[in-house]
């Protein structure tokens with residue numbers, strides 16, 4: 001009979017392993033806290049970048065949309081003042097905006113097929129212009145001279161000019177984005193069609209505007225939209241403008257604001273008003289101007305004061321307190337929105353999974369930072385325990401059990417650190433957004449994108465952490481105990 | 489395959505005793521090339537079941553390395569280790585873990601206690617690995633700590649204990665799964681006379697009463713009074729093995745021993 005019968009070692013339950021992992025962590029509380037804080041910082045960094053980019057994107061988009069409301073009236077005033085410029089019509093045709101197209105069809109008095117044809121041509125021309133615009137300056141100079149692409153291509157309707165153009169083209173090594181005969185057809189046959197169409201549209205619009213003026217006592221567009229005489233809706237529709245009651249309501253509000261602004265301008269030039277304003281602002285009367293005055297109007301009481309000053313000069317149509325407040329508030333809002341949007345219009349709504357290129361790089365870099373942070377923290381916390389792993393192996397721990405313990409530790413630390421990191425990162429993003437974009441950040445939080453971002457950051461922390469912990473633990477557990485003991 | 493330079497068990501006067509550990513041409517070297525250190529250079533040793541064997545040798549002679557080999561804690565560079573005639577190299581990872589956990593007890597020269605565990609927890613770790621229920625393990629662990637005189641220190645961490653106290657925790661841990669073989673690497677090195685004697689008494693008792701095979705490296709000459717055989721190691725080679733009764737050593741007395 002053998003005294004030593006070798007069997008398989010007992011497999012321990014997950015409960016045992018969680019117990020050991022947790023007690024180990026609480027013994028090494030300080031070290032665990034350090035690991036978790038590094039982890040949470042890494043996750044916070046990633047989450048901050050992710051949430052801030054979607055927040056910024058969303059806020060800018062929302063601000064841009066709100067700004068459109070202010071711009072709308074300007075757009076309509078231009079539209080009701082005279083025919084649109086040729087590039088504008090060209091762009092609208094290429095863009096396929098049904099309402100504008102319906103207007104064009106009305107003004108040009110053509111059938112839908114011709115409009116569609118014009119659209120096709122407009123699009124091809126637009127692509128061609130873009131191609132020329134993107135050429136290197138040197139070759140562009142040779143081909144186009146000083147002209148802009150539109151003027152240059154327009155000249156090609158003349159066969160002689162086309163010939164000369166082809167020669168210039170062969171001098172530089174440039175291939176057009178479309179075949180030679182196609183290009184010739186576009187330049188010499190299609191182009192004239194489009195220009196005629198645009199002329200017709202312009203002419204039609206001109207006539208429509210004249211018709212409206214005749215029917216509405218010749219008032220200017222701002223005043224017309226602001227006063228909105230009873231028959232205005234019908235008159236506009238008859239002239240071919242695509243309007244509805246809702247649009248005209250909105251236009252009326254904004255147009256009266258514009259009208260008030262225009263009326264206020266000469267009013268503050270009046271010496272008594274100017275003197276009163278100068279006293280309030282504590283500045284020299286010569287320095288009183290429109291922006292300063294509007295900026296001063298905050299709240300009803302100030303507005304009432306100014307309204308009282310203005311009263312003698314606005315007897316027929318008073319500029320009362322509420323109107324002034326509305327004027328000033330709108331002005332400020334517009335400025336604020338403009339500041340949020342910045343110079344470039346925001347890109348179309350894309351969300352977290354399709355960030356703009358600049359932000360994507362930021363995300364990739366912060367992901368790397370997060371990865372390095374997490375991997376480093378976790379690997380450190382495991383490699384400094386090779387001795388312990390070796391000792392446990394000497395005492396009969398199974399490799400799998402040791403891996404389980406480290407896995408549980410990594411998950412627990414990852415979860416705790418990661419959740420703290422998420423809170424930190426989101427809070428930071430919110431704070432930064434609030435500082436740079438103002439209160440508006442809170443009204444348009446892209447919740448689902450923020451949640452996805454949080455998930456990505458937490459998931460990255462957890463998975464990287466687990467891999468980084470299991471890797472070295474596995475290396476150590478595979479070795480013979482005394483070999484592992486020697487690794488340092 | 490292997491020609492043994494030492495007398496084979498069959499020819500020796502111990503032929504009738506059953507063998508528990510046998511090493512064949514055991515070699516161990518660390519590093520490679522110029523830097524190679526030869527820790528063991530062809531050790532053939534036989535350890536019989538139930539015996540108490542003392543391993544003597546100067547520092548650096550390869551005692552600890554020999555312990556690691558026969559305890560299945562490290563793999564030999566060459567040669568084989570047979571425990572109960574089973575080649576250790578053939579055991580699976582799980583069987584090795586079972587062997588280390590439940591059949592062999594180790595007292596390491598450097599104790600190898602787990603830093604962040606209390607004395608009691610250190611003692612119960614191998615029991616946990618063996619699947620003993622936590623309450624039962626605590627009960628047995630307290631008993632073992634009492635045996636080594638540390639029942640009042642059960643909640644102390646290794647850094648809060650003296651070298652000798654840590655050594656005693658290591659001894660208690662080695663015994664906790666009632667191993668068949670006890671490998672002790674200088675178990676009394678850090679102990680005062682009295683405690684050292686207590687420990688030697690305990691070892692003698694478990695050797696005699698429970699038939700545990702004990703291999704013990706030591707410089708403590710009192711041990712020579714209670715062991716059955718003595719093995720001298722020098723420069724990674726077994727210099728000689730002698731039964732104690734063939735030697736004329738009497739260094740004091742061990743309490744209780746005649």
Ligand SMILES: Nc1ncnc2c1ncn2[C@@H]1O[C@H](COP(=O)(O)OP(=O)(O)OP(=O)(O)O)[C@@H](O)[C@H]1O
Nearest residue numbers: 486518525526527546547548549550551552553554
């Ligand atoms: N990890 C290692 N790398 C290189 N050489 C080693 C290693 N471990 C031990 N050695 C060498 O192997 C030889 C035997 O070492 P070992 O620890 O077995 O000696 P020992 O007999 O236990 O000594 P002591 O009585 O001092 O504990 C020594 O020369 C030592 O330098």
Ligand SMILES: [Mg+2]
Nearest residue numbers: 551552597673
């Ligand atoms: Mg040693």
